Each structure stands twice: as C-alpha cells, then as structure tokens.
Amino acid sequence: MLFSNPIFGVRPSLSPALIDFCAEHLSAGTLRGGMIEEVHNRTDDALVLSAVGASAFVTDDALTEFLTGERPMGALDMLLKAGRGEGGILAREADIAEGNAGDGLNLLVIGFAHRYDNPEDPRCRALLARAIGHFVEAHSGFLLKQAAREDPEPIATVLISSGMREIRRYRLGGLEFAVTHRRRDDALPIFPDSITAQIFAHTPPIIRFSPAQRTLLEFAGEGLTDEDIASAMAISINTVKRMWKLVYERVEERAPQVIGARQAGAAHVRGAERRRRLMSYLKQHPQELRPHG
Numbered sequence: 492m493l494f495s496n497p498i499f500g501v502r503p504s505l506s507p508a509l510i511d512f513c514a515e516h517l518s519a520g521t522l523r524g525g526m527i528e529e530v531h532n533r534t535d536d537a538l539v540l541s542a543v544g545a546s547a548f549v550t551d552d553a554l555t556e557f558l559t560g561e562r563p564m565g566a567l568d569m570l571l572k573a574g575r576g577e578g579g580i581l582a583r584e585a586d587i588a589e590g591n592a593g594d595g596l597n598l599l600v601i602g603f604a605h606r607y608d609n610p611e612d613p614r615c616r617a618l619l620a621r622a623i624g625h626f627v628e629a630h631s632g633f634l635l636k637q638a639a640r641e642d643p644e645p646i647a648t649v650l651i652s653s654g655m656r657e658i659r660r661y662r663l664g665g666l667e668f669a670v671t672h673r674r675r676d677d678a679l680p681i682f683p684d685s686i687t688a689q690i691f692a693h694t695p696p697i698i699r700f701s702p703a704q705r706t707l708l709e710f711a712g713e714g715l716t717d718e719d720i721a722s723a724m725a726i727s728i729n730t731v732k733r734m735w736k737l738v739y740e741r742v743e744e745r746a747p748q749v750i751g752a753r754q755a756g757a758a759h760v761r762g763a764e765r766r767r768r769l770m771s772y773l774k775q776h777p778q779e780l781r782p783h784g
Contacts, residue, residue: 509574513545520782521581522547522570525625527618542622544603545570546630546640548582548590554597554639558672563663565670566601566641588782595636595675598690603642610645619646627689632777634693641670654687696779698745700738705780707734712770712780735766742769 516522524545547570549557557565573580582596590596603622607615639658642650647669651657655671662668673687682688700708703724710720717735721728742749750768773779 509571512574516547516581519584521584521587523629525629527621527625529614529618539606541607541618542603542605544622544626545601547573547599547601548587548596548633549599550579550582550586551597553580554599554637557599557639558658558670561659563661563668564602564641566599566639569599570601584782585784588784590636590784591634591781592695592784593634595634598630598633598635598638600638600640600642603646623686627686628777630690632693632696632779632781633690634695635675635691637672637674638687638690639670639672641668643668647671650686653682653685694776694778696776696781696783698742698749698779699783700741700779702782704734704738704741705782707731707738708770708773709780711766712773738769739765746772 513522513524517524522545524543526540526544527542529539529541549569553569557569562568569580582590587596605615605618605622607618609615610619638655640650640655641647643666647657647667650671651669654677655673656677658670658672660667660669673691675691706724707720710723715723717728717731721731724731739750749772750765
C-alpha cells in the first residue's frame with residue numbers, strides 16, 4: 492500500500508521481502524512512518540486509510556546521491572534499493588544515537604500520499620494540516636544536520652515558503668514536483684513556527700533514559716496500560732513496575748522539577764499525578780525519548 496496513490500505516478504510492486512524489510516526498520520526506528528485514518532461511516536465506525544508517509548535517516552553519501560540524481564521519485568527509489576539489500580543508505584540504530592549526540596542526522600522524506608484528488612477540498616485541507624502536525628511530531632527532538640524531500644505542488648510551495656531551498660523541478664503524471672533541501676546552518680529567512688523551523692529546533696536531553704525506559708515511556712505516551720506495555724515488551728507486569736520505579740528515580744535525580752522533588756517536610760507527588768506530570772513533560776520535550784549516544 493506504500494505510495495500506491497496515483498498522485499505519485501508510480502505503483503511499485505511490494506514484495507514480501509520489502510514488506511518485512513520496512514516492518515523491521517520501522518520497529519528499529521531507522522525508518523519512520525505514519526498514517527491517518529478517517530471515519531467514513533458513523534454507523535459502524537468504518538475506517539478509511541486517508542494518508543500515509545515515511546521518512547528515514549540516511550548516510551551522507553545517500554543524501555548526496557539523492558540531491559544530485561535526476562531520476563524522478565529518487566527518495567522512493569532509495570528506499571527500494573535499500574530494501575533490495577544495498578548497503579550504505581539507511582543510518583543504523585547506533586548511527587542515529589551517535590548523530591543525535593554529535594553533528595546531526597540527515598533526514599530524507601521518502602514520500603507522502605493522500606486519497607483526495609482535489610487539494611481545495613475542505614477535507615483535504617484538514618487532512619494536510621493533520622499530516623503536517625504528525626510530520627513535525629515524528630521528527631521533533633532529533634538533531635538534524637540536513638533535510639531533503641520531493642513533493643508535488645502545492646505542497647512543495649508550502650515547504651519552500653517555510654524555509655526549504657528548491658533544488659530542481661520535474662513533471663510526472665501531469666503533476667509538477669520540486670526537490671527541496673535545507674542544511675542546519677543555512678541562512679534562510681524562516682518564520683519561528685514554520686514547518687522547517689520546528690523540525691530543525693533542538694534542545695539536548697537532560698534526563699537521558701535508557702533504551703528500555705524510552706520504549707516504556709513511548710508506549711505509555713500512546714495510552715497503553717501497564718498490562719499492555721508488559722505484553723508489548725514481552726516482560727512481566729512486575730518488571731514494568733520496577734522499570735517505572737527506576738524511571739522516577741532517574742527523573743528525580745536529573746530533573747526533579749518535572750514531577751516534584753523529594754524535600755524534607757514537603758508532600759511527595761505520588762501515583763497517577765506523578766505519571767501525568769512526567770508524560771506532560773515528555774510531550775513538550777520529545778528529545779528525551781530520542782536515541783542519544
């Protein structure tokens with residue numbers, strides 16, 4: 492189903508091997524993806540897949556190849572090559588943690604597709620607004636060195652106006668596409684709240700949870716109960732409880748203001764309120780949940 496929307500003018504065959512490849516890398520965080528579903532029948536809550544998108548952190552060589560290449564849909568082609576086993580394209584888990592703590596990461600947006608043919612349709616406008624919000628949320632907290640993508644009009648113009656620099660244009664399937672790029676140190680006029688400004692904004696983490704703790708907190712942020720988290724992580728409920736204890740101890744040590752410090756004579760924040768405060772903080776500080784070498 493990935494990018495089979497006619498807006499892209501291509502319908503790549505998705506082999507079981509490629510599906511497994513994408514599932515493996517989505518699980519590892521080396522490939523990032525999202526989808527938006529809409530309720531189209533209120534009587535039985537029937538869901539329709541209305542948008543899908545994916546991105547990846549790639550090597551310097553892979554991004555250079557994308558920017559200098561002339562083949563339409565070069566980002567999607569890059570993913571297909573990686574799925575066929577070509578190395579040196581996707582950043583590994585360790586590379587992401589190291590880059591996030593070092594000189595930054597290269598973000599390549601593989602593509603975005605939606606079901607609406609008319610961009611002026613109010614439903615399409617609402618969908619695009621939600622997709623932009625999801626894109627920013629999915630990449631906030633990472634230290635980006637460069638970002639690149641290719642999009643059809645009018646999406647391309649929106650991104651260019653937000654600070655992306657146009658590299659080239661081409662036509663495909665009756666649509667005009669633009670390849671855009673931005674370096675972290677580019678001196679471009681960007682509004683503080685623009686899409687590009689938001690994904691390049693970065694503050695280093697101060698708590699620095701362990702990988703297992705980040706997984707626990709990510710599941711909790713998705714609304715899973717402790718029982719659900721235990722099942723998802725294939726651990727016991729007692730282990731989950733012990734992990735929460737260690738999480739709170741780490742927070743109290745490194746950022747006591749987040750959930751309330753243990754002070755002599757002061758009431759200690761406990762239970763649901765402590766978790767609520769922590770999850771609220773993490774929502775506003777996504778860098779705390781990103782790999783950091």
